[in-house]
Amino acid sequence: MKKTVIIGGVAGGASCAARLRRLDEDAQILILERGEYISYANCGLPYHVGDVIKSRDALLLQTPEAMRKKYGVDVRVKNEVTSIDRENKKITVRKLETGESYEESYDTLVISTGSSPVRPPIKGIESSRIQTLWTVPDTDRIRGLIKEKGIKTAAVIGGGFIGLEMAENLRHAGLRVSLIEMQDQVLAPIDFEMAQLLHENIVQNQVSLYLGDGVSSFADENDSVSITLKKWKGLTSRTGDSFDWRTS
Numbered sequence: 601m602k603k604t605v606i607i608g609g610v611a612g613g614a615s616c617a618a619r620l621r622r623l624d625e626d627a628q629i630l631i632l633e634r635g636e637y638i639s640y641a642n643c644g645l646p647y648h649v650g651d652v653i654k655s656r657d658a659l660l661l662q663t664p665e666a667m668r669k670k671y672g673v674d675v676r677v678k679n680e681v682t683s684i685d686r687e688n689k690k691i692t693v694r695k696l697e698t699g700e701s702y703e704e705s706y707d708t709l710v711i712s713t714g715s716s717p718v719r720p721p722i723k724g725i726e727s728s729r730i731q732t733l734w735t736v737p738d739t740d741r742i743r744g745l746i747k748e749k750g751i752k753t754a755a756v757i758g759g760g761f762i763g764l765e766m767a768e769n770l771r772h773a774g775l776r777v778s779l780i781e782m783q784d785q786v787l788a789p790i791d792f793e794m795a796q797l798l799h800e801n802i803v804q805n806q807v808s809l810y811l812g813d814g815v816s817s818f819a820d821e822n823d824s825v826s827i828t829l830k831k832w833k834g835l836t837s838r839t840g841d842s843f844d845w846r847t848s
């Protein structure tokens with residue numbers, strides 16, 4: 601019986617396991633995921649922040665138990681692969697709950713570890729108030745900040761797809777939002793003319809839009825982070841203060 605080990609259990613890893621099972625009923629399939637969840641809807645995470653998707657469970661498309669039952673796949677969450685020995689077709693896995701390590705052999709290894717959010721080397725970026733959104737726990741953390749800590753303002757750095765979704769959903773969550781984008785338009789893949797419609801819509805939705813300017817530094821203050829923009833020197837602005845829409 602052929603044994604396939606898949607590292608990473610979200611979109612790539614979980615669909616690979618399901619497809620393999622359809623191709624071979626007898627194959628031994630093992631998913632190793634270092635996080636707590638598998639097969640969740642990353643696309644829905646911003647919308648759960650904004651409560652547009654109300655139920656957290658709606659984000660979780662498969663559980664390890666369901667995957668085991670439906671597809672006969674052995675799923676081990678909180679298990680991180682720490683090394684690969686290609687010559688001997690073995691991997692080393694660390695159980696994150698106990699710190700204990702063990703080895704697994706494989707015939708085929710699938711690496712589906714995805715990517716991770718980039719935190720550019722900007723002064724002050726290590727502040728605990730600066731969050732990235734990749735996983736379900738990231739979503740829980742951001743919702744927690746809004747609901748439990750009563751955060752009222754936010755700045756989103758970057759006007760790509762996820763940045764726009766976050767700006768929209770932070771507004772849904774009732775925050776005052778600023779969106780800062782280094783280029784002279786949001787959504788780089790679309791034409792400049794088309795982006796103007798979006799800019800208009802963003803401003804109509806009371807998001808303060810900063811175009812053509814990047815962040816030069818962040819600084820933690822008592823209960824907020826101040827952001828200094830590169831071109832707009834002299835301005836040190838608290839996140840969420842009501843700025844005018846400006847292009848440069």
Ligand SMILES: Cc1cc2nc3c(=O)[nH]c(=O)nc-3n(C[C@H](O)[C@H](O)[C@H](O)COP(=O)(O)OP(=O)(O)OC[C@H]3O[C@@H](n4cnc5c(N)ncnc54)[C@H](O)[C@@H]3O)c2cc1C
Pocket residue numbers: 607608609610611612613632633634635642643644645646679680681682712713714715716733734735762
């Ligand atoms: C907020 C957000 C919104 C998105 N919206 C959309 C959208 O609307 N439309 C769209 O098409 N795409 C969207 N995407 C992108 C889409 O979610 C990704 O392309 C997709 O999740 C990639 O799947 P993946 O399995 O390759 O990687 P990931 O989803 O990153 O999963 C990789 C997994 O591997 C695990 N892992 C990493 N290293 C190890 C290790 N050593 N041992 C064990 N496990 C490990 C990680 O913990 C992680 O869970 C969005 C992404 C985000 C973050």
